[in-house]
Every structure is written in C-alpha cells, then in structure tokens.
Amino acid sequence: MSQIRIEEVKPTFERVGLHSHIKGLGVRDGKVQFSADGFVGQVEAREAAYYVVKMIKAGKFGGKGVLIVGPPGTGKTALAIGIARELGPDTPFVQISAAEVYSMEVKKTEFLTRALRSAIGVRIREWRRVYEGVVKSIDIQYGKHPYNPYAQIPRSAAITLATKDEEKRLRVLRRSLSS
Ligand SMILES: Nc1ncnc2c1ncn2[C@@H]1O[C@H](COP(=O)(O)OP(=O)(O)OP(=O)(O)O)[C@@H](O)[C@H]1O
Numbered sequence: 001m002s003q004i005r006i007e008e009v010k011p012t013f014e015r016v017g018l019h020s021h022i023k024g025l026g027v028r029d030g031k032v033q034f035s036a037d038g039f040v041g042q043v044e045a046r047e048a049a050y051y052v053v054k055m056i057k058a059g060k061f062g063g064k065g066v067l068i069v070g071p072p073g074t075g076k077t078a079l080a081i082g083i084a085r086e087l088g089p090d091t092p093f094v095q096i097s098a099a100e101v102y103s104m105e106v107k108k109t110e111f112l113t114r115a116l117r118s119a120i121g122v123r124i125r126e127w128r129r130v131y132e133g134v135v136k137s138i139d140i141q142y143g144k145h146p147y148n149p150y151a152q153i154p155r156s157a158a159i160t161l162a163t164k165d166e167e168k169r170l171r172v173l174r175r176s177l178s179s
C-alpha cells in the first residue's frame with residue numbers, strides 16, 4: 001500500500017531593504033561586469049572597490065579605511081555593502097550614521113564600541129565523539145534528586161563497549177544521562 005506523505009509548507013519570509021538587491025560587486029572571472037550582483041553601472045568605482053577587496057583578501061589592508069565621496073543617492077553605501085558581500089557571507093556590515101556619533105546621551109567612544117560589538121560574530125562549534133561497539137556492561141550510579149527527597153536520579157554511569165579489536169570503559173556524567 002502506498003503511503004501519503006504530508007509536509008507542512010512554511011511561508012518564506014524575506015526582508016527587503018534599500019540595498020537587499022546588492023549581492024556583491026558584480027565581478028566575474030576577475031572582471032567587473034556592467035550589470036551583475038544587483039549593480040548597474042558605476043564600473044570604475046566598483047573596480048576600485050574590487051582592488052580593496054583583493055588587498056583585504058591578501059591581508060594587506062589591516063588598519064586602513066576607504067573614504068567614498070559623492071553626491072547623495074549615488075551608491076556610496078551600496079558600494080560599501082558590495083565590498084562586504086564580495087568578502088563573503090561571514091563579513092559583517094554595520095551601518096552607522098555620523099549624526100548618531102554626536103549624541104547628547106551617549107559618549108562617542110560608547111557609541112563606536114557598540115557599533116564595533118555588533119560587528120563581531122561568534123561561531124559556536126560543538127564537538128561530538130561517537131563510540132561504537134557492543135555494550136558489555138552498564139553500571140549506573142544513582143544519587144539524590146535535587147528537589148525531591150524521595151526520588152533518585154542517575155548521577156553517573158560506566159559503560160563498557162567492545163569491538164572485535166578492543167574494549168573501552170567510558171564514564172558518562174549526569175548531564176548527558178538525563179538528556
Ligand atoms: N550602481 C547601482 N546599481 C544598483 N543600485 C544602486 C546603484 N547605486 C545605488 N544603488 C541603489 O540606489 C539607492 C541609493 O544608493 P545609496 O544609498 O548607496 O546612496 P548613497 O550614496 O549612500 O546616498 P547617501 O549620500 O544619501 O548616503 C540604494 O537603494 C542603492 O542600493
């Protein structure tokens with residue numbers, strides 16, 4: 001008998017912003033294209049930005065910055081985002097406004113520290129070790145429940161695992177026993 005599979009279709013949500021069409025600097029095979037990655041035109045500016053990207057990737061741009069100058073709405077911010085996208089998905093982009101630096105409430109250094117903190121990414125990795133083998137013995141040690149004096153909970157256990165070549169005795173702590 002054939003089975004009917006039902007899957008829930010979750011609605012896709014995409015945040016659309018002023019610059020969400022910018023995916024990079026529009027470089028293909030080392031050459032800036034007239035129209036690519038959301039950018040159209042501004043080829044010279046994008047070429048200059050691509051030099052910056054190459055220098056950053058080569059580790060030759062530490063401690064330096066880029067000043068992009070131009071009339072309002074000509075794509076200065078878009079260019080900066082293009083540089084960040086071109087550097088890869090792990091490169092953060094934090095936009096700050098100069099007006100915010102001169103706030104009455106927040107000190108300049110405090111504001112800049114906050115901006116810097118929001119640019120720091122943390123990657124959490126979890127290591128897992130997998131032991132395979134035949135369970136030869138399990139000795140579970142019980143202890144007092146922290147809230148219930150009439151109940152006992154496993155505190156630790158010793159497991160003996162064996163394969164055809166070796167035998168290992170492993171101690172398991174309470175946290176991994178209860179999960
Ligand atoms: N060459 C381009 N191709 C595609 N989109 C662009 C290009 N240049 C600018 N844009 C888009 O036009 C809009 C205005 O550009 P942007 O905000 O980068 O200008 P700006 O120079 O930073 O302006 P301001 O001086 O006001 O900060 C944005 O949505 C940006 O993504």
Ligand SMILES: [Mg+2]
Pocket residue numbers: 076077078
């Ligand atoms: Mg801007």
